[in-house]
Amino acid sequence: MSMRLFVSRDAGAVAVGADEVALALEQAAAKRGVAVEIVRTGSRGMYWLEPLVEVATPQGRIAFGPVTETDVPSLLDALAGNTPHLLRLGATDEIPWLKRQTRLTFARCGVVDPRSLDDYRAHGGYKGLLRALSLGSDAILTEVTASGLRGRGGAGFPTGIKWKTVAQAKADRKFIVCNADEGDSGTFADRMIMEGDPFLVIEGMTTAGITVGATKGYIYIRSEYPHAVEAMNAAIKAAKGGGYLGDKIGGSTYSFDLEVRVGAGAYVCGEETSLLESLEGRRGIVRAKPPLPAHHGLFGKPTVINNVLSFAAIPFILAEGAKAYADFGMGRSRGTMPIQLAGNVRYGGLYETAFGVTLGELVDDIGGGTFTGRPVRAVQVGGPLGAYFPRALFDTPFDYEAFAARDGLIGHGGIVVFDDSVDMRRQARFAMEFCAVESCGKCTPCRIGSTRGVETIEKIINGERVSENLALVEDLCNTMKFGSLCALGGFTPYPVLSALKHFREDFVPAPTTLQAAE
Amino acid sequence: MTAVYEPCYEPWNETRGAEIIAEHARQEGATLVILHALQEAFGYVPEAAIPMVAQALNLSRAEVHGVFTFYHDFRHKPAGRHVLKLCRAEACQAAGGDALAARAEARLGVSLGNTTADDRVTLEPIYCLGLCATAPSAMLDGRLVGRLDEKRLDALVAEAQR
Numbered sequence: 001m002s003m004r005l006f007v008s009r010d011a012g013a014v015a016v017g018a019d020e021v022a023l024a025l026e027q028a029a030a031k032r033g034v035a036v037e038i039v040r041t042g043s044r045g046m047y048w049l050e051p052l053v054e055v056a057t058p059q060g061r062i063a064f065g066p067v068t069e070t071d072v073p074s075l076l077d078a079l080a081g082n083t084p085h086l087l088r089l090g091a092t093d094e095i096p097w098l099k100r101q102t103r104l105t106f107a108r109c110g111v112v113d114p115r116s117l118d119d120y121r122a123h124g125g126y127k128g129l130l131r132a133l134s135l136g137s138d139a140i141l142t143e144v145t146a147s148g149l150r151g152r153g154g155a156g157f158p159t160g161i162k163w164k165t166v167a168q169a170k171a172d173r174k175f176i177v178c179n180a181d182e183g184d185s186g187t188f189a190d191r192m193i194m195e196g197d198p199f200l201v202i203e204g205m206t207t208a209g210i211t212v213g214a215t216k217g218y219i220y221i222r223s224e225y226p227h228a229v230e231a232m233n234a235a236i237k238a239a240k241g242g243g244y245l246g247d248k249i250g251g252s253t254y255s256f257d258l259e260v261r262v263g264a265g266a267y268v269c270g271e272e273t274s275l276l277e278s279l280e281g282r283r284g285i286v287r288a289k290p291p292l293p294a295h296h297g298l299f300g301k302p303t304v305i306n307n308v309l310s311f312a313a314i315p316f317i318l319a320e321g322a323k324a325y326a327d328f329g330m331g332r333s334r335g336t337m338p339i340q341l342a343g344n345v346r347y348g349g350l351y352e353t354a355f356g357v358t359l360g361e362l363v364d365d366i367g368g369g370t371f372t373g374r375p376v377r378a379v380q381v382g383g384p385l386g387a388y389f390p391r392a393l394f395d396t397p398f399d400y401e402a403f404a405a406r407d408g409l410i411g412h413g414g415i416v417v418f419d420d421s422v423d424m425r426r427q428a429r430f431a432m433e434f435c436a437v438e439s440c441g442k443c444t445p446c447r448i449g450s451t452r453g454v455e456t457i458e459k460i461i462n463g464e465r466v467s468e469n470l471a472l473v474e475d476l477c478n479t480m481k482f483g484s485l486c487a488l489g490g491f492t493p494y495p496v497l498s499a500l501k502h503f504r505e506d507f508v509p510a511p512t513t514l515q516a517a518e
Numbered sequence: 519m520t521a522v523y524e525p526c527y528e529p530w531n532e533t534r535g536a537e538i539i540a541e542h543a544r545q546e547g548a549t550l551v552i553l554h555a556l557q558e559a560f561g562y563v564p565e566a567a568i569p570m571v572a573q574a575l576n577l578s579r580a581e582v583h584g585v586f587t588f589y590h591d592f593r594h595k596p597a598g599r600h601v602l603k604l605c606r607a608e609a610c611q612a613a614g615g616d617a618l619a620a621r622a623e624a625r626l627g628v629s630l631g632n633t634t635a636d637d638r639v640t641l642e643p644i645y646c647l648g649l650c651a652t653a654p655s656a657m658l659d660g661r662l663v664g665r666l667d668e669k670r671l672d673a674l675v676a677e678a679q680r
Binding site: 011014015182184186188261262283299340349384417419 | 546547548549550551553554575581584585588589590591592607608609610611612613614644645646647648649650651652653655660662663664665
């Protein structure tokens with residue numbers, strides 16, 4: 001019997017040498033005459049251990065990492081003789097960082113072969129859809145609503161209500177659109193799940209289709225994610241072959257088809273109405289709401305547009321029931337959130353856990369502080385439009401409302417860690433610069449405000465009339481916040497104002513001249 | 519050692535362009551799909567293709583031009599032989615990306631967004647490759663590289679210059 005090895009094909013693992021390690025394993029094993037089967041999985045999400053190599057044993061998988069090509073001979077020695085190895089991490093499931101998580105959405109990611117429909121089904125895949133088919137639209141809506149699931153893209157809108165609106169709309173055609181334009185820096189959960197468990201996204205979208213009466217779905221993936229595009233296309237093909245997409249899904253009367261569309265490098269297309277414009281083949285210019293996409297969406301038809309993680313949460317909810325999902329979490333934030341630890345962090349990766357864990361636990365305890373070893377000074381939560389939090393606010397629980405109460409947002413769940421070498425003036429300026437570059441140009445506060453913001457922060461950095469210009473930036477931020485059409489202009493003030501508020505010392509020079517005069 | 523991969527494009531040819539356009543024109547909302555396909559074949563979207571796309575989709579030239587110019591991905595002229603993209607977003611900034619970008623600019627003698635005088639390397643910023651837990655990261659002609667440091671960056675730059 002051949003030895004089964006698992007090496008990730010996730011872009012994050014490939015970027016640090018997983019392909020080379022897989023190839024070296026294959027060649028070295030062939031040379032030794034050892035029969036091996038190398039399964040290319042998604043990532044477990046422990047990126048500091050990538051490339052991670054796992055081996056199947058009767059007691060479960062044993063992990064080694066981070067493995068380089070040069071470790072391969074000694075690794076094969078250790079596997080052949082069952083002897084100790086420096087990189088041996090023990091049973092994968094027992095690694096504390098993984099064991100402490102509550103993996104509902106990411107349960108299969110890193111475990112299964114993302115190209116194999118059979119593997120997906122063998123690990124509980126399509127259980128949710130089969131139950132959904134037997135329930136019918138109304139009962140599915142009841143389940144999704146009762147689960148408390150809120151849109152994981154950032155806005156946190158209740159998914160059940162959105163679906164119900166589309167289900168009740170009358171139209172000759174309806175659409176399901178998956179927003180996979182994951183442009184926020186510090187986020188990669190959409191990418192990971194598309195690469196590591198693509199059938200899950202397909203199952204979630206198919207469930208949405210049968211619920212609201214849509215027969216066509218689009219997945220809009222950003223062009224920066226070629227691996228995810230490839231994975232989703234392969235999975236769609238396999239799902240069609242297996243009778244899970246196309247006519248008469250799973251032997252039912254429902255039909256549903258899916259197509260991948262690739263973005264073209266515009267951050268604003270992560271905004272849902274801009275994404276719809278882009279899908280229709282136009283400039284990604286934001287639409288005014290109302291009308292809501294649920295009434296007047298893609299090609300003017302009622303459309304469910306949800307983030308990848310929202311769709312990916314659906315199969316668990318249908319398979320295990322709404323209560324099993326809603327039992328996790330706090331307040332109005334039910335279920336789990338796949339949190340992404342990124343930037344200057346020691347243990348970076350995907351950490352799925354129930355809402356309620358504090359920011360401090362996430363950064364210091366789970367993330368292990370910075371990889372530079374310097375003190376953590378600031379963390380940006382929720383991408384380029386998210387606020388910078390100082391250590392003083394590390395008691396904030398991860399929850400939509402708790403972050404909003406502290407003038408922040410959890411967004412898509414990305415946390416970027418900065419050490420004490422960060423200059424918050426530069427970060428504030430970058431927020432405005434990014435908005436200026438990516439603004440679609442439709443509304444004035446965003447289009448003009450961001451450029452004026454860059455100029456004014458530049459003046460502050462150069463020490464020109466600092467207090468006057470600080471007041472001006474604050475005023476400008478208020479205009480952008482309340483006057484912009486979408487979250488790009490509306491939320492850019494979050495990083496800027498939080499930097500001003502919590503890291504004032506970076507903007508206002510210390511009064512050294514006064515002290516010198518004494 | 520990974521072999522140096524060199525992107526290979528066809529020279530612009532109107533008949534071939536028309537073929538590519540016709541292949542995708544029947545899809546709903548096909549503009550981006552067609553522009554991507556043209557760029558994949560020719561390495562850029564030739565100006566002569568814009569009116570052809572417009573005609574095939576029953577749009578005005580201005581509309582297609584508007585779409586083409588809105589998105590960062592589409593090029594109006596060929597890039598250098600190799601394209602090195604450095605992630606410049608916050609997670610990579612936090613991990614020392616600013617200094618590495620400056621180093622790459624100095625080594626290549628061009629600023630981000632430009633091509634070297636010998637047309638060998640186009641150096642571009644990219645806003646997030648989604649490799650934020652193995653930052654800083656880069657992409658050389660489609661190949662991803664994470665945990666970038668000075669040594670790895672220098673190797674990438676040298677590879678791109680070959």
